[in-house]
């Protein structure tokens with residue numbers, strides 16, 4: 096494997112895992128705070144048990160999130176020293192604020208996990224809320240750093256030199272809002288569906304029904320709401336991408352030729368040699384409408400982009416189709432949930448209803464990974480859009496493939512461990528929380 | 531503003547060394563505790579560091595962030611030539627962090643898996659500070675050679691040399707020392723306290739031996755360590771203060787009074803060592819084989835970055851420091 100590919104794969108792998116841990120670490124504290132609140136208000140011990148059970152999950156995910164994040168902050172330098180040399184001072188602002196947010200999160204988590212029966216009830220509750228709020232804040236901050244890579248601003252690039260650096264402007268770049276919004280909603284829908292799915296499985300197997308029904312409800316209300324909002328925010332993201340990264344948009348849509356009444360291509364196999372999409376479903380004018388709110392206005396295609404600046408079309412297109420496909424399904428499942436909640440209570444006990452959520456357990460996370468693939472692969476060959484190429488940024492140390500193998504091994508082991516621990520956590524629910 | 535950033539950088543490094551170091555030490559002590567007492571030691575340690583341990587490791591993140599935002603050239607240079615030790619450091623951090631959490635939060639506490647976590651925790655607690663020390667030693671040892679033609683010359687001998695490795699062992703011993711002193715204040719039974727004091731003594735001796743090793747290695751590797759430290763007034767003063775505080779420390783420990791003082795003195799002693807080295811090398815952060823160096827005063831970010839970073843750090847610490855203080859306070863108080 097060549098060093099450059101190895102470095103890219105290692106980065107993708109590390110981020111791909113970190114995002115799972117961090118999304119859960121971001122959203123679970125919110126669920127936890129809700130059930131904690133319900134316990135304080137209703138004194139129903141089930142809510143206390145849920146809170147404690149979830150807080151153990153939070154602790155596990157926080158630890159894995161923290162170590163994988165620590166690795167990332169080193170990997171940025173270990174793999175992309177040239178990038179960090181120039182980008183660090185420009186897009187570092189969100190990272191330093193993020194450091195503050197993490198710190199507060201870690202402190203609050205210390206209070207929360209060890210504070211049972213020691214702290215004032217409401218102070219204890221607030222520490223849990225602070226864990227959630229600072230987690231979400233760090234997520235938003237780090238995504239605005241990523242947004243800067245997509246839409247660099249806050250500096251002048253003259254003759255290969257970066258001058259007039261303004262980190263605050265860089266942080267509030269053109270993409271930060273749409274990306275952070277979409278990401279935060281994604282975290283809620285992915286985690287909400289995953290948590291709800293696991294509890295649905297337990298209800299289905301008739302284990303501790305009360306405990307799992309209450310947990311299911313808290314998780315799915317967030318999950319379903321987020322899933323319904325997701326396509327709306329996705330539309331904002333796509334319009335944004337069309338403006339700042341036409342090459343990415345064209346690759347997402349596998350849209351080769353600039354034309355009026357630009358069609359939206361659903362599915363299909365893009366062929367870069369013949370510049371055609373085989374077996375796809377074309378809806379004329381829809382792409383124009385989605386991008387420009389007008390069926391006629393032409394949309395820029397890949398033919399407007401020099402070949403050496405084009406991202407890999409196939410991967411970007413497939414990933415985009417996966418994300419949107421799953422997103423649409425999740426939206427419908429979310430709608431079904433709300434119909435059940437407001438109109439058809441009887442559905443809650445139906446096997447098909449539970450099965451639907453069981454099947455959807457991993458859906459959000461698959462969409463999440465696919466979405467990041469769109470964002471990151473769609474930015475190629477640039478590491479900083481239009482300014483620095485990824486190949487210029489990579490470290491000069493040879494032998495990166497070995498560190499890539501090593502990291503692959505570690506991440507898989509880590510995931511096996513986390514799954515093992517969660518399984519044992521769930522296995523112990525009857526003994527620990529069923530009194 | 532640049533000085534504010536540098537101050538935060540040194541503060542973060544020192545605090546990581548003191549707090550994270552005591553954490554690492556907990557594992558090191560466990561490694562050298564006889565099987566009979568392991569369980570109790572582990573429990574005492576756990577109660578002491580459980581609530582604060584995630585926070586202790588934040589100082590490393592702060593250090594890295596300040597480096598890559600404020601001193602990107604230094605950061606990318608370190609990441610290139612010290613890639614391998616940094617990688618091993620990371621592996622240690624992963625193993626330690628996960629083992630520590632997993633062994634506590636595993637819902638089923640059977641012997642086999644607990645043993646596995648314990649092993650992982652203990653060995654990684656040794657490896658992590660070892661490589662932390664190696665990295666620090668390498669930055670100063672002048673073995674980093676950007677002109678090297680071979681892989682080994684550029685990426686291995688930069689850190690795999692007598693000086694760096696002995697700094698590594700010195701770091702391990704200091705961490706063990708810090709942890710032993712810390713835990714003296716936590717134990718509730720006299721027998722335990724005695725045992726921990728003995729541990730602290732052993733670690734102290736180990737630190738002195740490793741310290742001697744560092745000076746010897748420095749001599750053979752042509753690092754003018756003795757010169758740096760004893761060649762100026764502040765260096766000498768700091769060393770004298772550290773030694774005096776050590777004598778004082780052992781006087782109070784033997785009298786078994788005032789536990790907070792013992793901790794403060796140990797922390798003081800270790801910070802003095804860091805200050806001695808930091809001061810004499812300031813503003814150089816990395817020294818290369820050809821004698822040139824990277825300096826905190828010249829190789830920093832330009833434009834508004836340093837100002838914004840300084841403001842960010844100051845505002846951030848307004849939130850963090852009181853919260854952190856309250857965290858330590860709360861979990862100290864409940865011990866009484």
Ligand code: HDD
Nearest residue numbers: 274278281326329332333419422423459462463466467470
């Ligand atoms: C639960 C996960 C999830 C779901 C269901 C969706 N997305 Fe998404 N999407 C993400 C999770 C995600 C993500 C992983 O979070 C990304 C990557 C970067 C980002 O900010 O969000 C993303 C990026 C992303 C981008 C690229 C933005 C950029 O590069 O700046 C677009 C255009 C869309 N999404 C559009 C959509 C549409 C139209 C959806 C319709 C249903 C959709 N997404 C569902």
Ligand code: HEM
Nearest residue numbers: 103106107110111114237240241467471472475477478485
């Ligand atoms: C967490 C979700 C993320 C995922 C799953 C992800 C995924 C990926 C993937 C697949 C690549 C490789 C692209 C390629 O080489 O074709 C990549 C590259 C990279 N990403 Fe991300 N990314 C994420 C977020 C971020 C964030 C938040 C940042 C920075 C702030 C970032 C920085 C980078 C860098 C520096 C590279 C390497 C250079 C490049 O290939 O462009 N990523 N990421």
Ligand code: HEM
Nearest residue numbers: 116117120121156157160161164165167168197230234237
């Ligand atoms: C989209 C991408 C990302 C998101 C949403 C995200 C979010 C988070 C969150 C919420 C946490 C807190 C841990 C938890 O509660 O489980 C975390 C941890 C961490 N992340 Fe990320 N992160 C992303 C990418 C990155 C990148 C690219 C870096 C490095 C440059 C990074 C560095 C860190 C660090 C250092 C931690 C550990 C802090 C701690 O100990 O809590 N993250 N991340």
